[in-house]
Amino acid sequence: MRPAFSVILFTVLAGMGQGLFLMLVRADALGADPHELAVGGFASVALLGAGLACSFFHLGHPMRAWRAIAMWRTSWLSREVIVLPLTIAVVALWSLEHLLGKPHTAALAAAGVVLCLALWWCTGMIYACLRFLREWAHPLTLLNFALLGWMSGATLFAAYWSVLHGAAAARLWVVAAMVLTCAGAAARLASLARNRALRPKSTPQSAIGVAAARVRQISQGTTGGSFNTREFFHGRSAAFVANVKSIALVLAFALPLVLLAAAWVWPVPGLLPAAAAAQFVGLIAERWLFFAQANHPQNIYYQAVA
């Protein structure tokens, strides 16, 4: 598939916002200062809101986006469109409550956590429910959206805490971010291994229904491109894809782990914000790879120009 930058940014930004909120709720339970939590909460709202704004650029008719809430009974995209603004609203309310120092209810925090998890579920299912995009049609897709989002939010929270209270005070959160980054790396490596082992189910033979041993396309029916050649091919070389993969693995997992470990040992300012920034860039590359690696069966019909 062709990776769309609007969707890449949306999923990375929103996922980070969701992960950040989960950490804020945990810090709240451990008795963190409400005002500091409120600032973190508004950062989460900003990330989710920026993600929402990016998603509009994916649409041919952004002004009609409201119509997308209609088919929640069948469409995971519709469900996501409902859950995302709800999540933003609840996280914003939670933050406001903390800002005003009002006695807050555990119910709001619980609702926020449930909505964050539901949003990952919806986003993951948008891809995982397309059964013939086999790189996506697997529970690992759901796990990855959740773990990678949570991991990036946790690293961001550790960075935030170190800025407020010094790196030494952030050690608990550094450990949390390291555990989540390891879990995210394991899940993503598992899906990469699975992708490598996949063999296509559709073949030129099944595409046109001719049983000959050798079936090849001579002409796709057009001399220039079409929507089908633009939307479903990433158009990059195998070497480019391999480079993106290396960048993703290093910046999303390896380098942040090194920086987190270093910050735990030497509480130097700057290490944790650097880890969060590296992870953000790494996840952009990771999401690009997620789209580029998905092979659509329609591509069999678009192989040759004559």
Place this chain on the structure above:
Amino acid sequence: MTQPAETLAKQLALVIDLNVCVGCHACVTSCKQWNTSGSAGPLADLNAYGAEPSGTFFNRVQTWEAGAYPAAETIHFPKSCLHCEDPPCVPVCPTGASYKRKEDGIVLVDYDRCIGCKYCAWACPYGARELDEARQVMTKCTLCVDRIYDEKLAPEDRKPACVKACPTNARLFGDVKDPESEVSKAIRERGGYALMPEWETRPANQYLPRLVRQAQEF
């Protein structure tokens, strides 16, 4: 989304005879002409006279080769929306713009409701949907729904434009749920088959396989 779609009493469809398609593209141009001027249009052409022309088409004729020389066969292969009986493109649409008509099984897009999210195109294994780049809405074959029921046309003209245009009669049109229809008989008697059966979309359109005749000695 996982439960199979209900089976309809009537399902209009095309049956394409690969024995006689000569790859002339008459169906492609007549489809474009009818639909760019009708209720489905206009269908944009980008850079029509440039080096890389690109446009919206509901129907494409491709050319394939099967087997190896000297026994290689050239197969002309028309491809359009198959109006699947279990269309994966419909339930994923968030707005309800994509739908399957209960009365005749045609899969359509309501252009006024489409937000251009392209999710339905991702959900079609066959690449049968094309986003119109000028209007930014999803388009696809309508089986000429604005033609086949038009009482102002002579009865023999109430067929999809492609069917009317085909000089070799490679395209048959009718109700595949009516066992006595021309299309049902062709499927039954001449081994009609579905494309990519592995995805269980139950395409309504079917293809008639080529009967390769051996050279006869007299």
